[in-house]
Every structure is written in C-alpha cells, then in structure tokens.
Amino acid sequence: MQMLTDRSKVVSDKKMTFMERIYIPAIVKGMFITLKHFFGKKTTISYPEQKREFSKVYRGQHVLKRDDIGRERCTACGLCAVACPAEAITMIAAERKPGEENLYREEKYAAVYEINMLRCIFCGDCEDACPKEAIFLTDRIVASQYKRKPFIYGKDMLVEPLDPSKRIDISARQTENVNKFKLEKRFAHNK
C-alpha cells in the first residue's frame, strides 16, 4: 500500500527494552521538544491590532454597484436569483417612471432586493450570472447578529453609496480573466 505521507510509522507491540521501560529518556526527549517550542515563533495573530490578510479571491458581503454617474446597474432580471444554489436572493421588479433616469440605468429596476446572509454560501455564482455587472462579492465580513431578521440584507445594506469617494472597490474581482469569461458568456448564444 502506498503511504499517504512520509511521516507514517509502522507500529508493533514488541516488548519494550529496559531503556524504554524506565521512560526517563523518552520523557527528557519530550521535554526538549516542548522547550524548543517554548522559545519558538508564536503563530498567534493578535486580532484587533493585527489583522490577517484576506486572500485575493476572498468572497464576502455583496455589493450592488452603481455606474459612473450614480445610477443603479441592477435591472432586476432575476438571473442571480436563478443562479443562486442556496436560493438566498429574492427581488421585486418595478418600472422606471419618467424623471427617475438619474436613479436607475435600465427601464426596469429592483424595487426590493434581498439577500439572506444566513442562506448565502458566498459561492459567487450571482456575480457570474449577472449580465449588467451589478452584483459583486467584496472582502467585507458580514457582521454577526443576535436575531435572524437582521441577516436579511435589503437594498439599504447592499447598494453602494452615491458619494464617489465612498464607492466599494471591486477591482480585485474584475481581473482580465474574469472580464474575458463574462464577455464570452454574454455572446455564447450567438455561436
């Protein structure tokens, strides 16, 4: 049988030798191992002062993007809700009234857009499914709560602020490969 690691040892129930039976050499050996660790490097990260860096592809709380002039990109097509394996996304669409052109980019928009953060598994399929580049996962952590209700995030939590300086940076999610993949997918039905 092939060993999974090179650290595996064959064990046997042979009689212990005298040196093994008096335990002292083994105890001393063990004590030196712990002493080595005593002076070794500590692996703890002192949390509030020191934060562990996120991975580049970390997927945390979602954001609903606005376009350059501050209009919501989401058109409430429902593809994200269909793509969602955990069925965490629900939305109610509404028609854009005249005079609301500065608020919504498309003629149809999401009047209600809710993600249940307890159901969400942060797979990022909504992001892949979105044809309007409206939803992205960010490196923000979903805050803990005492009740279930606050975990259902509405548009007030999801849509990014209007103020350009407070926009959520999602450039980490828009690498060249991702953009190429999205472009190919968009025109896939023409082939």
Place this chain on the structure above:
Amino acid sequence: MDWTILLYKTIFLFIILLVTLLVAMYSTYGERKVAAFMQDRRGPNRAGPFGLLQPLADGVKMFMKEEIIPLTANRTLFILGPSIAMTTALLTGVVIPWGGTLIIGGREFSMQIADLNIGILYVFAMVSIGVYGIMIGGWASNNKYALLGAIRAASQMISYELAMGMSIVALVITTGSLSLHDIVTQQHGMHWNIFYQPLGFLIFITCAFAETNRAPFDLPECETELIGGYHTEYSSMKLGFYLFAEYINMFISSAVITTLYFGGYNMPFIDQLGLSPNTVTLLGTAFFFVKILSMIFLFMWIRWTLPRFRYDQLMNLGWKGLIPLAIFNILATGVYYYFTELT
C-alpha cells in the same frame, strides 16, 4: 519566649502567608503562559502589561460567580471540603526554613516559623490531611463523577505516599535528622542531597507530582473522563479554593523538594565572598526562591509535555515500580552507611 520573638514570628507568619498566596496566584498566570508558549501561542496578554493583572481578574471573576450548592449535596461537608484543602495547603509552609538567621539589634531571628524536630513528618501529615479535602468534597457532592474522582485521588495519594515516605527514609539515613533546619544546614557548600540520593530524588519528585495531583498524574480531575472530577459540582470561590489549593501545594512541594534535595537556602561559593551575615541570609532566601520557581517551572514543563496516565498504569507504577525501587534505595543506602561509617 518573650514578646519580640512572638511579634517577629507573627509578622513573619503573615509575610509567608502573603508570599505563598502571591506565588500561587502568579503560578496560575505562569501556568497559562508556559502552556501557551509550549503550544506556540501567546497566552494571557490583555489584562495589564503582559497580562500581569490576569490573576486579579480571575480572582474577581471567581468571587462574582453564582454560588451553587446542589440540593442533594451534604451542605456541611460540601463547604468543609474546599476549606480543608485550602487550610492544609497553607499550613505546610510553617516548617520550611525560608532562610538562615537574621541579626537585628544583636539578636538572632531564624527565618523559619517553627523548627519542629519532626519537620518532615509534619509535612507528610499535612499532605495526607489534604486528601480529606478532596475526599469529602467529592463525596459530599453526591455526584458519580465527583465520587469517582475522589476515590481515585484517595487511592492515588495513599499509593504514592508510601513510596514517598520510603524515599525520605533513605534521605533520613544520610542526614540523620528529621528536622528540616538540620537537613538544610547539613547541605551547606555544595553538599546537596541530590548528589547523595539521586534515585531517592527521582522517586520523591515522581511522588510529589502524584501528591499534588498534577499531570501526568492528574487522574482525580481529568476533564475528559470525569468532567472535572471531585470539583464537578463546585462553583464560585469554592471551586477557586480547590484550584488555588493545588497551586499552593505545588509551591509548597517545590519548596520541600528544594529544601530536601537542592540545599534549601544554601548558595554555592557564598562563603568566599566575605559578605555580612544579614546579606548572606537575604541572598540565600532570594536564591531559595529562584530554586523554588525553577522547580515550579519544571512542574509546569512536565505537565505540558506528558500525557495523562491510565488508572491501571498509575497503580502499576506506584506499587510495582516505585515502592520496590524505594525499598532497594533504603537497602543500598543502609548497607553503604553500615560499611563506611562504622562509628
């Protein structure tokens, strides 16, 4: 005995009590730090600089916790248990010679509260009564696990007390005295007893681990099997007393081991320095504490290195390993002194 001696003894008694409590308090902190360091962690470091206020915070927590006495427990004994454990743990300190003699105003003051001529026996007696604290507490809880822990504690302490006593017999043969004061003064210079009784020392320290219920012999309270053992039902400061008594016991046994085997307050090469007697005494006491603290570190080091013994292994080691060894040690010592010191 005149009033100056009485006053001195009272003050000294309080100092020893305070120091014992302080050391025990910071042993809890030290234990957590040592454990953390050996497991590549940092340990408590939030309360005060380096987490030095952690023992205080723990103490406050213990006092503030809700006091629960189970309905089915025997109320009197339930309270008596931790009291005995704590009292006996503190009582042992009086016979230990903490230093030489201080000369204040032309009078000699010994840095030992009571120089009993049977000092070692007194220590043994107190340690043995300490078992009652655990036994009574475990029995009064009216809880299976607590009772099991108590039974284990009792059988373990009885088994190891034998071997411990026998290793001391060999030591007494070499020193010719049961008084701790005499034993320490005999070890002046580098005549530490560990060089004369290495086997006895090994037996003694193993038994000391068992007597203080420390790993690898912490069967009475093994969390994984007995959910805390004899103190399963205890809460608030009663639990605190049990845990605290263990640390006091550790401090006192370190002091006893140092006194018996490592020359107590004797420092090597102190005579060559030509210091005044008081300085020598104080230096000796400081050195005594250095030795004790290293001993406590050894206790912790072993705890965080070795896994716990199984119950049958514990009994095997005690009855089939240590007691025959101790008897052999007595015989060998006796024969040696019979042929070398025929006086």
